[in-house]
Structures are given as structure tokens and as C-alpha cells.
Amino acid sequence: MKIWIVLEQKDGELHRMSREAIAAAQGLAAATGGGSVDAVLLGGGIATLAEKVAGGYALGSVRVADHPNLAAYTPGGYVAALSAAIAAAAPDWVVFPHTYQSVDYMARLAQGLGAGLLPEVTAFEEDAQGLLFSRPVLGGKLVAKVRVRGEGTMLLSVQSGAWAAESAQAGSGELVTLDGDLAAAKPDREILGVEEVGGEQVDLTKAEVIVAAGRGVGGADKMGVIEDLAAALGAEIAASRPVIDNGWLPRDRQIGSSGQTVAPKLYIAAGISGAIQHTVGMKGSAVVVAINKDPGAPIFSLSNYGIVGDLHEVLPALTKAIRRAKEL
Amino acid sequence: MRVAVCMKQVPDTEARLRVHRDGSWIDEEDLAFVINESDEYALEEALRIAEKSGGEVVVISLGPERVKEALRKGLALGAARAIHLKDEAFLGGDALATGKALAAAIGKEEFDLVLTGSQSDDVGYGGTGSVVAGHLGWPHAWLVMGIEIEEGGAHAKVTREMESGLNEILRIALPAVFEVQAGINHPRYASLKGIMKAKRKPMAEPTLEELGLNPEGVGSAGSRIEVVSVAFPESGAGAEIIEGDPEEAAQVLVDKLRKEAKVL
Ligand SMILES: Cc1cc2nc3c(=O)[nH]c(=O)nc-3n(C[C@H](O)[C@H](O)[C@H](O)COP(=O)(O)OP(=O)(O)OC[C@H]3O[C@@H](n4cnc5c(N)ncnc54)[C@H](O)[C@@H]3O)c2cc1C
Ligand SMILES: Nc1ncnc2c1ncn2[C@@H]1O[C@H](COP(=O)(O)O)[C@@H](O)[C@H]1O
Numbered sequence: 114m115k116i117w118i119v120l121e122q123k124d125g126e127l128h129r130m131s132r133e134a135i136a137a138a139q140g141l142a143a144a145t146g147g148g149s150v151d152a153v154l155l156g157g158g159i160a161t162l163a164e165k166v167a168g169g170y171a172l173g174s175v176r177v178a179d180h181p182n183l184a185a186y187t188p189g190g191y192v193a194a195l196s197a198a199i200a201a202a203a204p205d206w207v208v209f210p211h212t213y214q215s216v217d218y219m220a221r222l223a224q225g226l227g228a229g230l231l232p233e234v235t236a237f238e239e240d241a242q243g244l245l246f247s248r249p250v251l252g253g254k255l256v257a258k259v260r261v262r263g264e265g266t267m268l269l270s271v272q273s274g275a276w277a278a279e280s281a282q283a284g285s286g287e288l289v290t291l292d293g294d295l296a297a298a299k300p301d302r303e304i305l306g307v308e309e310v311g312g313e314q315v316d317l318t319k320a321e322v323i324v325a326a327g328r329g330v331g332g333a334d335k336m337g338v339i340e341d342l343a344a345a346l347g348a349e350i351a352a353s354r355p356v357i358d359n360g361w362l363p364r365d366r367q368i369g370s371s372g373q374t375v376a377p378k379l380y381i382a383a384g385i386s387g388a389i390q391h392t393v394g395m396k397g398s399a400v401v402v403a404i405n406k407d408p409g410a411p412i413f414s415l416s417n418y419g420i421v422g423d424l425h426e427v428l429p430a431l432t433k434a435i436r437r438a439k440e441l
Numbered sequence: 442m443r444v445a446v447c448m449k450q451v452p453d454t455e456a457r458l459r460v461h462r463d464g465s466w467i468d469e470e471d472l473a474f475v476i477n478e479s480d481e482y483a484l485e486e487a488l489r490i491a492e493k494s495g496g497e498v499v500v501i502s503l504g505p506e507r508v509k510e511a512l513r514k515g516l517a518l519g520a521a522r523a524i525h526l527k528d529e530a531f532l533g534g535d536a537l538a539t540g541k542a543l544a545a546a547i548g549k550e551e552f553d554l555v556l557t558g559s560q561s562d563d564v565g566y567g568g569t570g571s572v573v574a575g576h577l578g579w580p581h582a583w584l585v586m587g588i589e590i591e592e593g594g595a596h597a598k599v600t601r602e603m604e605s606g607l608n609e610i611l612r613i614a615l616p617a618v619f620e621v622q623a624g625i626n627h628p629r630y631a632s633l634k635g636i637m638k639a640k641r642k643p644m645a646e647p648t649l650e651e652l653g654l655n656p657e658g659v660g661s662a663g664s665r666i667e668v669v670s671v672a673f674p675e676s677g678a679g680a681e682i683i684e685g686d687p688e689e690a691a692q693v694l695v696d697k698l699r700k701e702a703k704v705l
Contacts, residue, residue: 188571188581213604217583220536220568224575229665230536232566250671251563254458255467258670267665301580303612305598310586310606322704328454346705355478358624371584371602379704386454400702402694403680407457409673418697419680420690430691438695438705 114145115204118172119153119195121212125162130210130271132278135170137234137271138208139282144239149173151204153291155194157184163288171284180295188218189301196225197293204266211270213370219268228266231259235275248272252388253411273370273393311364314373315349322348322379325368325395328355329384329405329424336361338428339383345435351375353385369394383424387412404428442496442594444487445547446520447557447570448480450504450511454562464670476511479558483621485628486588487556488519494590497521499550503531503542509644516639517631523644530649533661540572542659545652548577553594555618559584564668574618581618582611586625590615 118138121128138150151173154163159179167175176198182190199207199222209215211233223230235256236247242260249272250257261267317323324343330336343350350366357367368375369391376397383404385391388411395401396415403416404424413419420427452458453473461468476484487498500515502508503526512523524546531542547555555577557570567583574581586608587600594615601609602622649656656662683690683697698705 213584213602216567217601218571220540220566220571221575221581223568224537224540224572230566230568231666232536232568245669250565250668251452251458251467252454252565254673255460255671256674257564257668258672260667260669261665262667263665265665301613302582305610305612307603308608308610310602310608314606354623358482360627364624365606367606370604372606374605379698379702400698400704401680402698408682411674413680413682414674416680417702418694419682420687420694421682422687422690426687427691430687431694434688434691434695435705438699 114142114148114206115202116142116145116148116150116206116208117153117199117202117204118150118208119155119215120166121210121214122154122156122159122162125159127162127166128210128212129278130212130273132281133273133276134208134210134271135281136276136278138206139171140276141206141208141237144237144244151176152286153178153195153198155183155191157181167286167288169283170286171282172286174287174289176289176291178291178293178295180298182295182298182300185300185304186214187300187302187304188221190298191218192222192225193298194291194293194295195222198291199226199228199266201292207266207268209268209270211272215270219270223268226266228268229261229263231261231267231269233272234269235272249389252386254386254409272389274396310371315365317349317351317366317368317373317375320349320375320377322346323351323375323377324348324381324383325351325353325385326356326362326383327353327385330356330361331384333359333361335425338425342381342428342432342435345432345439353391382412382416383428385412386410387415442490442494442553442590443499443551444491444496445499445501445552445555446480446484446487446515447543447555447573448484448500448502448511448515449477449558449561450474450502450508451477451561451563460671460673464672466668466671474507474510476514477558477561479560479621479623481628482623482625483556483558484515484518484520485626486621488629489626490554490588490590494594496553499524499552501543501546502526503539505532512644513639514631516642517635518629519635520642522642525644525646527646528649530656530662531660533664534659535664535666536566536568537572537665538659538661538663540569541576541663542652542654543569544573544576545654546647547573549647549652553616555616557618557620559620559622570618570620577616577618579617580613581620582613583620584622585619586622588619
């Protein structure tokens with residue numbers, strides 16, 4: 114098997130999930146005959162990083178596309194640069210970290226190449242018929258087992274946290290230039306700028322205790338139970354994305370992949386199902402408490418304590434119990 | 442502006458899910474279906490763009506008979522027409538197969554803009570809109586949190602969500618496909634008048650032949666991946682579940698948070 118991995122970098126630094134994806138690609142290589150993995154690195158002014166990668170990980174080669182056209186990410190530039198090289202080498206697998214950037218262009222790349230697409234893989238196993246891949250479906254409530262069919266290159270992305278970055282094998286790889294005409298890999302848009310979401314951010318990263326509201330709260334007019342509990346605890350209020358999208362709280366209170374990443378001493382998640390895009394932002398919390406009416410909600414699997422029930426009954430009782438405890 | 446909106450119908454996130462007897466997918470009997478969350482936002486954005494610029498919105502959905510309900514809702518909210526890809530051969534596709542069929546339907550007409558959701562709440566490939574863009578040869582952007590059509594309609598200023606609370610502001614030539622992220626606007630509710638009017642709005646059901654597609658190239662036959670089973674995740678080292686009525690459970694939890702976890 115010929116396995117490639119496309120590493121993601123920004124400003125000359127590897128994206129944290131790139132190492133996890135190296136670990137996954139090395140695992141896939143080991144499971145499919147033990148060949149080496151070839152890495153691809155795209156960008157502008159990335160020679161130092163390329164050398165670091167080539168000297169850091171057990172890779173066959175590190176194929177570098179270093180060009181002003183690729184200095185800022187655009188789907189136009191990246192797809193053109195990768196298409197030519199992938200079409201020429203025809204790898205069986207091309208592994209990506211499942212990031213906002215790779216999702217933005219992977220499907221487009223697959224379509225143009227006539228390759229297959231298998232996004233957000235969390236594990237793979239082997240059975241009599243070959244490889245079976247796991248990926249979350251229905252907001253993480255279920256895990257699907259997926260098989261690949263047909264011939265030709267498959268593009269696969271690796272979900273955050275599924276492989277440990279530390280298990281990426283150290284070693285070295287040969288530094289080479291990625292095939293293709295990079296001058297032709299032109300950006301297909303103008304980048305006007307970058308801005309912070311919601312302007313001035315409330316900094317939730319320093320909070321010791323956070324009470325986080327989910328869609329299960331049920332409405333802006335029902336947020337009182339969250340406010341009361343937060344007041345009793347002296348906690349900050351945060352939320353999952355739908356709470357913000359519905360306008361029940363301002364955008365700077367969002368926790369998750371497109372919000373803030375927090376690691377308080379205590380995180381109380383009320384009416385939050387526990388989708389990966391939320392949990393990446395809070396899984397570093399020391400103690401997690403979940404209150405959810407669905408005993409199968411994925412949030413329970415990464416919580417320390419859970420109460421199964423209606424948060425509109427549980428939270429007021431909890432507020433009372435905390436006030437009682439504080440009076441002692 | 443003539444705007445096409447791709448809308449998928451998915452199980453209601455509130456629904457209690459059961460795995461089908463054969464284990465291959467969830468049991469869809471008696472399951473409540475809704476319009477995919479980000480697609481509702483895409484439709485609202487399309488309606489606003491069409492209202493501002495003059496033009497029409499066409500809603501498109503690929504799926505079995507039940508998806509007519511989603512399309513009818515789109516018509517009630519203000520779309521002018523609907524297209525339903527309902528042939529059995531279209532069903533069960535991955536992002537590439539579904540995107541190919543949707544692009545064939547869209548390519549039959551002249552649109553200035555295609556909006557999709559950013560991710561479907563069931564299979565969640567996050568790529569169907571980009572595949573549509575690829576077939577049409579148009580630029581695309583994923584996770585769009587703002588669209589401003591420039592005077593003249595040749596370009597759009599687009600806000601795209603990046604990781605960790607950052608947005609990228611882009612200028613993209615039209616026609617294009619924008620994959621709208623939930624939260625871009627506040628979707629309207631259907632009015633009674635809208636619901637009545639929707640009943641008379643046209644709903645086309647193009648066949649594979651009319652779209653120039655082969656049954657082998659679309660749906661599950663045209664897909665490189667196949668879901669063979671689904672299961673509830675193993676709970677592993679899950680939470681300690683505290684039992685009892687709310688008062689009791691709350692008291693036990695507080696005691697544990699103080700004495701065991703020592704965080705209070
Ligand atoms: C690209 C991308 C980025 C995203 N970024 C983020 C992000 O940064 N942050 C984020 O949070 N999400 C993000 N999301 C969305 C994420 O995928 C989930 O949709 C979201 O986290 C779900 O929020 P939720 O748990 O509040 O709602 P749901 O998944 O709808 O869960 C609601 C929960 O409440 C429970 N419930 C309902 N009523 C009650 C009650 N009365 N009492 C107790 N429990 C009740 C239900 O059982 C359910 O478990 C992103 C999605 C995408 C595609
Ligand atoms: N069967 C379908 N019918 C109409 N639109 C779809 C369909 N499947 C996916 N889409 C669109 O593509 C987006 C992304 O879906 P996915 O790639 O499955 O995550 C959705 O939000 C929809 O806008």
C-alpha cells in the first residue's frame with residue numbers, strides 16, 4: 114500500500130492534529146503491509162519546518178510544496194497543487210487531519226481526482242473482508258462501521274483525539290520537492306482579512322468553575338436555572354453552539370472547536386449531548402458533571418458524575434444543595 | 442439572483458434513536474424527520490439574498506418520498522419551486538455520489554448561487570456542497586457565516602469560520618457554492634399564508650435519464666464507501682451516575698464534589 118499524509122501547518126508550525134494524523138497513517142501502513150508513509154507539506158516559506166518534519170518522524174519522504182501561491186491557504190491553490198501530485202503518484206490512501214481547513218478542500222480534491230472520500234475516522238480494525246473504519250454519525254450518538262469499495266485513491270481524515278500524537282513514530286524521512294507546477298496552483302479568491310468572532314471576547318479560559326448550557330435548556334426564557342446555579346457557584350456561564358445560534362447567549366460564550374477551549378476545575382454540562390465539536394473545547398476540565406435526560410447521551414462517557422433527568426428539576430435542586438453546603 | 446438551496450431531511454436530534462433489526466442503520470419507522478439544521482440557515486440566507494436582489498429561490502432535496510415534507514416547508518417559507526430527486530437509484534450515496542446527482546439537477550438550470558448546509562446531522566460528511574461546486578466548476582467556501590453580494594452580482598464578500606474563534610473574510614467570484622454554517626442568521630417561521638401558497642407551487646421530480654446520469658454512478662452503487670453497521674458507542678469509563686429523585690441526587694452530587702472530587 115502506498116500511503117500519503119498531508120500535514121497541516123500555519124505560520125511554519127504544524128497543526129496539533131498533524132501529529133495525530135501521522136500516528137494514524139503509520140498505523141494504517143502497519144496494518145496494510147508495513148510500508149512507509151510519505152508526507153506532503155504545503156505552504157510558503159516553510160523550509161525550516163520541512164527540515165524539522167523530515168528529521169522528526171519515521172517517514173519515507175517529505176514532499177514539500179513551498180511557493181508564494183500556497184503561503185495563504187485557498188482551496189484553489191491547495192487543490193491544484195495536490196491534484197497533480199496525487200494523480201501522478203496514485204497513492205492508495207491519503208490521510209489528513211480532520212481540521213476546518215482540510216474539510217474545506219478534501220471533498221473538492223476527491224471530486225476532481227475521481228478519488229473516494231472517507232471523512233472523520235476515529236478507528237480502524239481488520240476482519241475477514243478487510244479494513245473496517247469507525248466514524249461518528251448522528252451527532253456522535255452512534256458509531257458507524259464503514260467499508261471502502263472499488264479501486265483507486267481514497268482520501269481519509271482523522272478525527273481529533275482518536276490517535277495519540279505521542280504515538281507518532283520518531284525517525285526521519287527524505288526531503289524532496291512535490292511534483293507539479295506550483296506557479297499554476299493559483300488562489301481562487303482574495304483574502305481580505307481575519308477577524309475575531311464576536312469582537313471583544315469574554316475570556317472563559319481563566320474560569321475555575323463553568324456552568325454550560327445546551328440546547329436541552331429549551332429557550333432564552335428558560336436560562337434562569339443556569340444563571341441561578343452559576344450564581345450559587347460563583348461560576349462563569351458558557352454554552353454549546355445551538356444556544357448561541359438561537360441567540361440565547363452571545364457568541365463569545367461558546368465552547369468548542371469554533372469557540373473557546375477551557376479547562377476549569379469543574380465543568381457542569383446541562384442539556385448538552387456531547388458532540389465532538391463541543392467536547393474538544395472542554396475535555397481538559399478536571400471534573401465534569403453532566404445533567405441530561407437521555408442516559409445514552411455521549412457526554413456521560415467523558416464525565417465524572419452524571420444525573421439522568423430533566424435539568425429543569427435537577428438544576429434548581431442542585432442550586433439549593435450548593436447554597437446549603439456553603440452555609441455550613 | 443437565482444439561488445438554489447440543497448436541503449437534506451434528517452432524523453430530529455430530539456428523537457430517541459434505535460438501531461434497525463439488521464444493524465445496518467437506524468430504524469426509520471416512526472422516526473421524526475426535520476430539515477437539517479444548517480440547511481435551514483442556508484434557506485433563510487437564500488431567501489434574504491433573493492428578496493434583496495430580486496430573483497427566486499429553488500429548493501432541492503435528494504431522498505425518499507418523505508423528503509417532500511421538507512421541500513414543502515421550504516416552499517412555505519418562500520422558495521418558488523422545488524426539485525425532488527426521488528428515484529431509488531439516488532439513495533444511499535456518499536458525499537461524492539449525492540453531490541454528483543445534486544449538481545446534475547442544478548446544472549440543468551442557470552443559477553447565480555448555490556447554498557448548502559455545512560454538514561448533515563446524520564452522516565455528516567461535510568463535503569456534499571464542495572462536490573457540487575467541483576462538478577459545476579465554481580469556487581466554494583465551507584462554514585460560511587456571512588454573505589454580502591457586491592453591487593452588480595459578480596462577487597460576494599464571504600465570512601468563513603476558522604478554528605478557535607476566528608473568521609476569515611474572503612472575496613469570491615460568482616457563481617459559487619457556499620456551505621452555510623448554523624448561526625449565520627435567525628430563520629423565519631412559516632406563515633399560514635405561506636403554507637397555503639406552498640400547495641400550489643411546482644415540485645419537479647427529474648429522472649436519472651433527464652439528468653443524464655447512470656444508475657451505477659449515483660446513490661449507493663456510485664459510492665466508494667458503504668456503512669455496514671451502526672451501534673451505540675461503548676460507554677467505557679463513563680460517568681458515575683447518581684440515582685434518586687432530583688433533591689436526593691443533587692445532595693449526593695454536592696457531597697461527592699466536596700469530599701471526593703474536592704472541587705467545591
Ligand atoms: C464545523 C462545526 C463546528 C462546530 N462548532 C461547535 C462548537 O464550537 N461548539 C459546540 O458546542 N458545537 C459546535 N458544533 C455543533 C455540534 O456538532 C453539535 O451540534 C452541538 O454541540 C450540539 O449542541 P447541544 O449538545 O447543546 O444540542 P443537542 O445535540 O441537540 O443536545 C441536546 C441535549 O439536551 C438533552 N435534553 C433535552 N431536554 C433536556 C432536559 N429537559 N433536561 C436534560 N437534558 C435535556 C438531550 O437529551 C440532548 O442530549 C459545530 C458543528 C460543526 C459542523
Ligand atoms: N440528500 C441530500 N439532499 C439535498 N441536499 C443534501 C443531501 N445530502 C447533503 N446535502 C447538502 O449537503 C450539505 C452537507 O452534507 P454532508 O456532506 O452529508 O455533510 C447538507 O447540509 C445539505 O445542504
